[in-house]
Amino acid sequence: MKRTFITMLLGVCICLLGYAQEYQKTALGLTTTLAENTVEIKFYSNEIVRIIKYPKGNQYERESLSVILKPQPVTLKVTDGADALEIASKTLKVQLNKTEGTVRFYKSTGASLLSEKNTGIGFTPVKDNGKDTYAVYQAFNLDADEPIYGLGQHQRGNLNQRNQSYRLEQSNLDDVVPFFQSFKGYGVFWDNYAPTDFTDNAAETSFRSDVGDAIDYYVMYGGNADGVISQMRTLTGKAPLFPLWTYGFWQSKERYKSQYELIDVVKQYRKLGVPLDGIIQDWRYWGNNYLWNAMEFLNPGFPSPDQMVKEVHDLHAHLMISVWSSFGPMTKQYKELAAENMLLNFTTWPESGSEKWPPNPDYPSGVLVYDVYNPKARDIYWKYLNKGLFSLGIDGWWMDSTEPDHLQIKPEDYTNETYLGSFRKVRNAFPLMAVGGVYTHQRAITDDKRVFILTRSAFAGQQRFGANTWSGxxxxxxxxxxxxxxxxxxxxxxxxxxxxxxxxxxxxxxxxxxxxxxxxxxxxxxxxxxxxxxxxxxxxxxxxxxxxxxxxxxxxxxxxxxxxxxxxxxxxxxxxxxxxxxxxxxxxxxxxxxxxxxxxxxxxxxxxxxxxxxxxxxxxxxxxxxxxxxxxxxxxxxxxxxxxxxxxxxxxxxxxxxxxxxxxxxxxxxxxxxxxxxxxxxxxxSGTILPIGPDVQYATEKSWDHLTLCVYPGMDGTFTLYEDEFDTYNYEQGAFSTIVFSWDDVHGKLTISKRKGDYQGMLTKRTFSIRLPNGKEKEIVYKGKKVTIKME
Known part of the structure; x- marks a missing residue:
């Protein structure tokens, strides 16, 4: 009897030892090794889970350039089933098949969201600048009729991204964001910066990146498109508020050749009575191509840049100026960056020192892109931007060629060694780093002027850096x-x-x-x-x-x-x-x-x-x-x-x-x-409450002390009117006000809530004209207290 008990106890210990070897529970989820690969499942919140896979025996530690969310405390339940390990938060269930090593994602209710394809994982050994790594591939199974959206900006004319294939690599007209969201209410972010092939066809939906030490992606559940976007921004950063004037009208061209021409444009708009808030100075204000992006007004057409900025401001307009991610060989920046080995050697724009078209190859410009991945290089970039332009009162940055321009592409271009590894490895994150460098430096020196950046390229997370991307x-x-x-x-x-x-x-x-x-x-x-x-x-x-x-x-x-x-x-x-x-x-x-x-x-x-x-x-x-x-x-x-x-x-x-x-x-x-x-x-x-502002020549010419509220019956509706100082970051400390308008359709009543919040210069008394589509209109004086108006 005693011998039998000991034998049973030994058997239980062996089983427990085998169980412990199957997986390890971690603070964020679990880790296990299946099908010759280590798989890590990490919950960053109840709605966001990270999947990492790499060949057994390797190590993988990586701080994402896009992801800024720190994992939040999540209560997880792990179930070890016969065929699969299941780990669940209150929102998501993730199942890991023990035989195939594939992962499936479900809502907490059990409804299926997404599954990895059985044969859809791959690690192909490659050399990246002499280092052993992989080309990585992961495929998924989607429902046959499931629309998906996203992947950044592409110009084929389609909205639904099913049955599409893209080479995801930054270019002038294509902005790469390796993220898609499904109509089913989930999103997938493929956290890899290398050139990547996205494929969707009847067989699979997949990402295949040229280089990566691991498969590393996030699945998030938001319930609907707004919810998924909210989760993506929770993961990669919220979007700050631009100044009010940036939402007005902007005039630009390639290019104003003198400060007199630029100022005259603003004067013409004022003379005509046509509203204008922004004027943009494009390239070559620095002079010839050998001085490319010098961040100084070296062109004879701009003899008094400080006076130019003052005149623009005196005309109640704002000035944005073109800056690039590259420098000509005669600039101070080029020389300082070259001395620190912070320039990338591949052909970029402009190719020739001559301004004539086509470029004359006999006179190469020598312009080179700088290593935006290097924090010291970003410091140098801002040093000259601040001294040469921001100190003059320039209001915004037109960051051109942030993809960057990559001309006459050669395989060896990707072997340029950056601060974070080969250019191949980090290629698509270039705009994120370039734009982020300017935003973080300007934020570090002042909160009195909001950062506003216009840029030609983007990557996941760029919304947190005060940038508006144009389509190329x-x-x-x-x-x-x-x-x-x-x-x-x-x-x-x-x-x-x-x-x-x-x-x-x-x-x-x-x-x-x-x-x-x-x-x-x-x-x-x-x-x-x-x-x-x-x-x-x-x-x-x-x-x-x-x-x-x-x-x-x-x-x-x-x-x-x-x-x-x-x-x-x-x-x-x-x-x-x-x-x-x-x-x-x-x-x-x-x-x-x-x-x-x-x-x-x-x-x-x-x-x-x-x-x-x-x-x-x-x-x-x-x-x-x-x-x-x-x-x-x-x-x-x-x-x-x-x-x-x-x-x-x-x-x-x-x-x-x-x-x-x-x-x-x-x-x-x-x-x-x-x-x-x-x-x-x-x-x-229907149900809309649409505020209409005053007739102005620039955004802040008149206060919003008399707004027309156009109410469109047919449904109940609400609208929140937001106001602040319009061009500081004080709103981040609560310096703003909101007024909520609510329309009761059954009773025909508009309720204006008690105003919440305050800020310097806030209106304490104002007039609202409430107007219905039938022409009925009532006017009330509002002093911040709740009021209800009955409309006929």
């Missing part, structure tokens, strides 16, 4: 304009909320004498209308100037339409700025795919032509020529005598009001409205 050097065409809509939407669905495009397209290769070409004039005007409802409204391009007065004068249809929409942008600033607050405070998005707000309506899941601007306005830009008889780039003639029309699908589940005439429609149908040159279809969702 596009070619002007109607097709390009159409493609901007899904490009911007997928970018937003990747978790980065601020995006814009060159109004009118950058290059005009298809148009000769564009300013007198009717087809281009119509295209530019329609693009400007689209820009009115973009996170940044900015006119820019080469081959022809784009200032409003280049298109005619008051009384001309083209001029009048442009002026109308620029003024509309300013009237919407209280709405736009409040939407920006929702981005910062609640991880919201400004440019929204229709399915984000109407997920039950399958007709909008892949709508590439319409979108929501904020949560109240449905925008359907006109992206096809309507008024040019002959679509000939050299000899087109406009005919406005016969007004055309455009059909718009209105999502079901709400009523819609035509923004222009207040006509009411039931959702779930396609409607047609006339679209003269000065109209694009804009519809307002």
């Amino acid at each position: 050097d596009t070619q002007a065409s109607w097709e390009t304009l159409r493609n901007q809509i899904p490009a911007g939407l997928n970018f937003s669905l990747s978790g980065i909320p601020y995006w814009n495009s060159d109004i009118g397209g950058f290059f005009l290769h298809h148009y000769r004498d564009a300013l007198h070409n009717a087809d281009y004039r119509e295209l530019y005007t329609r693009w400007l209308e689209f820009g009115t409802f973009s996170p940044m409204m900015r006119s820019h391009g080469t081959d022809a100037p784009r200032e409003i007065y280049q298109f005619g004068k008051k009384g001309d249809p083209i001029f009048d339409t442009q002026e109308k929409f620029i003024k509309l942008r300013y009237a919407l600033l209280p709405y736009i700025y409040s939407c920006a607050y929702a981005i910062t405070e609640y991880n919201s998005s400004m440019m929204r795919a229709l399915f984000m707000d109407f997920p039950e309506d399958s007709k909008v899941w892949d709508n590439t032509e319409e979108y929501m601007f904020g949560k109240s306005l449905l925008i359907h830009p006109v992206t096809r020529s309507m008024y040019v008889k002959a679509n000939d780039a050299s000899n087109s003639v406009a005919d406005f005598s016969k007004v055309q029309s455009q059909k718009t699908y209105l999502p079901e589940g709400t009523y819609w009001y035509d923004f222009w005439n207040n006509e009411k429609f039931e959702g779930g149908q396609t409607v047609e409205r006339t679209t003269p040159l000065d109209i694009i279809p804009v519809y307002v969702k």
Whole structure:
């Protein structure tokens, strides 16, 4: 009997020893070795889980450049089943198949979200600058009819990313974010910076990166698109608030050749009474290409840059200036960086020291990109930026070529050794590091001036660095304009909320004498209308100037339409700025795919032509020529005598009001409205409370002491009006106010809540005019106390 007991006890010990060898429970999850690979499952929150895989016997420790979330305390339950290990938070269940080593993801209810493909893991040994590492591959199984979105910005014209394949590598027109989100309410972030192939077909959805020491990705559950975006920003950083003036109208071109020309543009806008908040100085203010990006005004056309900045500010405008990620060999920066071996040796723009086109190879520019991954190099970059430009009072940074320009690509280019390893290994994170370096340095020296960066490229996490990304050097065409809509939407669905495009397209290769070409004039005007409802409204391009007065004068249809929409942008600033607050405070998005707000309506899941601007306005830009008889780039003639029309699908589940005439429609149908040159279809969702601001020449010319509140009945609704000092970071310490407006549709009552918060300069008394679509209007004086108004 005693011998039997001892034998049983020994058996139990052996079983426990085998159990302990199967997996180790960790503070964040568990670690085990299956199918010759170590697998780590780490919960960062109840909604976010990290999966790491690497060959057995290796070690893997890595601090992500994108991820800033520190793992939060999570109560986890581990279940050791016959076929799988299961680890669960209150939101997610993760199952690890013991035989295959594959991972499956479920909601806490048991509903399936995502699964790894059985044969979809790979470690291919490669040498990376002499170091042993791998090309890594992970494939997933998705439902056959499951839409996915994101992956950054691409310009193919599609919204749903199923059945697409991309080479995910930063370029002028493609901004890489290796993240997609599913209509099922989850997202996948592939945390790898190397060039990566994304593939989606009937067999698999996969990421395959050129180099990586491990497979390293995150799965997050948000329930819907907004929730997934919120989780992505929780993981990689929240978006700070831009100054109010950045949401006004911006004028630019390639390029103003003197300070007098630049100042005159601002003066012309003021003289015409057309609103303007920003003017941009493009490249070569530093002089020749050997002085590329010197961050000094060495061009004779800019003899008094301090006076230029003062005059712009005296005209109540702001000045942004072009800076690059590269330096010419005669600059101080180049010499200092070269001495520290902080330059990367590959061909970038400009190729020639001569400004003539095409580049003359006999006179190479010698311009080289700097090692943005090196913190000391970023210090040097800011030192000169601060001394040469920020000290003058420059208001914002146009960080061009942050992908960066990589021309005449050769395999050996990727062997450039950066501070963080080979260029191959960190290639796609370049814009994140470049933009982040400027943001963090400016934040370190002042909180009195918010950072505002316009940049051509982006990577996961870049939203935390005060940057608005534009869509690159596009070619002007109607097709390009159409493609901007899904490009911007997928970018937003990747978790980065601020995006814009060159109004009118950058290059005009298809148009000769564009300013007198009717087809281009119509295209530019329609693009400007689209820009009115973009996170940044900015006119820019080469081959022809784009200032409003280049298109005619008051009384001309083209001029009048442009002026109308620029003024509309300013009237919407209280709405736009409040939407920006929702981005910062609640991880919201400004440019929204229709399915984000109407997920039950399958007709909008892949709508590439319409979108929501904020949560109240449905925008359907006109992206096809309507008024040019002959679509000939050299000899087109406009005919406005016969007004055309455009059909718009209105999502079901709400009523819609035509923004222009207040006509009411039931959702779930396609409607047609006339679209003269000065109209694009804009519809307002019922329940909307839309604040309309004063007629101004610049964003802060007049206080918001008298706002019109346009109320659109049909459903209950709320809107939060946000205000602060408009250009400091004091809001981070609570220096702001909010007023909540609530519409009770059944009783026809609008309640204005008690104002919350305060800040320096806050209005203590103001007037609200409440207006209904039927023309009924009431006016009240508001002093910060709760008030309810009954509307007829």
